[in-house]
Amino acid sequence: MSFARTVDEHREAALAAITPLAPVELPVAAALGRTTATAVRARVDIPAFDNSAMDGYALRAVDGDMPRTVVADIAAGASGGAVLVEGEAARIMTGAPLPAGADAIVPHERTAETFREVGVGSTVHLASVPEAGAHVRRRADDVAAGDVVLEAGVRLGPRQRAAVAAAGAASVLVRPAPRVVVISSGDELVAPGQPIGPGQIPESNGILLDGAIREADGEVLATEIVDDTPAHLRALLERIETDGAADLVILTGGASVGAYEVVRDVLEPTGVEFLPVAMQPGKPQGFGALASGIPVFCLPGNPVSVAVSFEVFVRPVLLRLQGRSDVTRPVLQLPAAVGWRTPPEREQYMPVAVDRSDPARWTVRPATAGGSGSHRAGALAHAEGWARVPAEKDRVDPGELVDVMLVP
Numbered sequence: 001m002s003f004a005r006t007v008d009e010h011r012e013a014a015l016a017a018i019t020p021l022a023p024v025e026l027p028v029a030a031a032l033g034r035t036t037a038t039a040v041r042a043r044v045d046i047p048a049f050d051n052s053a054m055d056g057y058a059l060r061a062v063d064g065d066m067p068r069t070v071v072a073d074i075a076a077g078a079s080g081g082a083v084l085v086e087g088e089a090a091r092i093m094t095g096a097p098l099p100a101g102a103d104a105i106v107p108h109e110r111t112a113e114t115f116r117e118v119g120v121g122s123t124v125h126l127a128s129v130p131e132a133g134a135h136v137r138r139r140a141d142d143v144a145a146g147d148v149v150l151e152a153g154v155r156l157g158p159r160q161r162a163a164v165a166a167a168g169a170a171s172v173l174v175r176p177a178p179r180v181v182v183i184s185s186g187d188e189l190v191a192p193g194q195p196i197g198p199g200q201i202p203e204s205n206g207i208l209l210d211g212a213i214r215e216a217d218g219e220v221l222a223t224e225i226v227d228d229t230p231a232h233l234r235a236l237l238e239r240i241e242t243d244g245a246a247d248l249v250i251l252t253g254g255a256s257v258g259a260y261e262v263v264r265d266v267l268e269p270t271g272v273e274f275l276p277v278a279m280q281p282g283k284p285q286g287f288g289a290l291a292s293g294i295p296v297f298c299l300p301g302n303p304v305s306v307a308v309s310f311e312v313f314v315r316p317v318l319l320r321l322q323g324r325s326d327v328t329r330p331v332l333q334l335p336a337a338v339g340w341r342t343p344p345e346r347e348q349y350m351p352v353a354v355d356r357s358d359p360a361r362w363t364v365r366p367a368t369a370g371g372s373g374s375h376r377a378g379a380l381a382h383a384e385g386w387a388r389v390p391a392e393k394d395r396v397d398p399g400e401l402v403d404v405m406l407v408p
């Protein structure tokens with residue numbers, strides 16, 4: 001058997017055809033999951049001013065352990081104004097601005113007095129000699145105004161979006177969520193939950209892709225089911241093109257070499273390329289564009305093939321549309337708990353479950369006894385990742401390190 005491309009070659013060919021979506025300015029509150037289109041620079045310093053890291057007393061370290069007279073009371077949000085001289089202190093709360101003259105904070109636990117009872121005019125006795133700079137958070141010691149807080153091409157997850165907000169941004173230039181139409185083809189398909197007749201099966205590829213697209217920060221415009229009548233698929237594709245809203249179309253099924261291959265029959269004559277990729281599962285692949293230029297993936301119909309194809313081809317393209325710098329999953333090497341056979345000449349993607357009982361030595365094993373059989377839609381429930389075994393190998397031995405991509 002000869003294969004037209006390796007997995008890496010097919011992914012690179014698809015990525016080469018993709019241009020990131022035009023950026024839009026979004027309020028920070030609306031930017032969760034979006035990708036930065038340019039580097040985000042801080043508008044303010046973090047911290048914005050010298051302030052206290054503790055509830056306690058601001059004072060001059062140089063005055064040693066002499067008792068201090070409290071001359072001010074400074075809460076977080078106060079605008080300051082006090083100026084300390086020898087023998088003076090200010091009662092101060094965490095995050096409140098350091099008064100002029102002070103260079104150290106003594107937490108109130110290190111004093112003799114009850115904190116809540118101390119006021120302006122009280123005397124405070126220290127348990128130790130304060131150290132200059134102790135418990136003081138200096139202006140801009142984290143980020144200075146003008147610094148890059150987030151590079152271009154990075155996803156605004158919870159922490160990244162919070163850092164951007166903390167740095168004073170009101171809005172951020174991001175790439176929008178790619179809008180995707182999913183089409184499952186096959187006379188045998190019945191919408192999930194509907195009654196199933198002889199020869200029919202519940203449609204699950206559309207549901208799988210719907211979840212996977214959302215996880216990749218895409219937006220699902222529609223999930224359609226189409227039968228094996230070419231005119232029906234043509235009409236659906238024309239509607240999608242006329243509508244013009246989609247950034248990507250993903251079809252499943254009808255991509256191989258059978259007698260009724262509706263997707264291939266309709267799209268190959270229009271220039272979409274269909275070829276065997278050296279992988280198992282997922283061998284028959286199609287990629288190209290509709291007449292209006294919308295990129296289109298034609299994935300094989302088998303459910304495990306769809307899951308793998310999404311992972312190695314479609315997800316990188318969705319991330320590239322968003323301008324993400326990192327478009328492939330990290331690969332880690334984990335020992336195989338058991339051995340298994342792999343097909344000749346094809347890179348194998350084995351759905352694996354992870355044994356985490358020893359936190360210092362996670363191991364992987366095939367998610368089911370059925371291995372990487374591409375029809376095993378039920379096995380997907382137990383897959384926590386994909387073990388990638390090179391085409392040259394014909395088996396994995398117990399204890400051998402294998403490349404693993406963990407998936408959420």
Ligand SMILES: Nc1nc2c(c(=O)[nH]1)N[C@H]1C(S)=C(S)[C@@H](COP(=O)(O)OP(=O)(O)OC[C@H]3O[C@@H](n4cnc5c(N)ncnc54)[C@H](O)[C@@H]3O)O[C@H]1N2
Pocket residue numbers: 184185186188189201202203204205206252253254255256257258261281282283284299300301302303305374375
């Ligand atoms: N003579 C050959 N036959 C096949 C070859 C080959 O090289 N020579 N390749 C095999 C491989 S590998 C794959 S993968 C499949 C791919 O075939 P298609 O892309 O044409 O997919 P279908 O035939 O339409 O469906 C395959 C299988 O998956 C089920 N299916 C399809 N869509 C869904 C869905 N939305 N939800 C759930 N299940 C779905 C369908 O019922 C079939 O069982 O071709 C091999 N054959």
Ligand code: MOO
Pocket residue numbers: 279280281282283284300302305374375
């Ligand atoms: O490539 Mo097919 O996906 O092995 O079943």
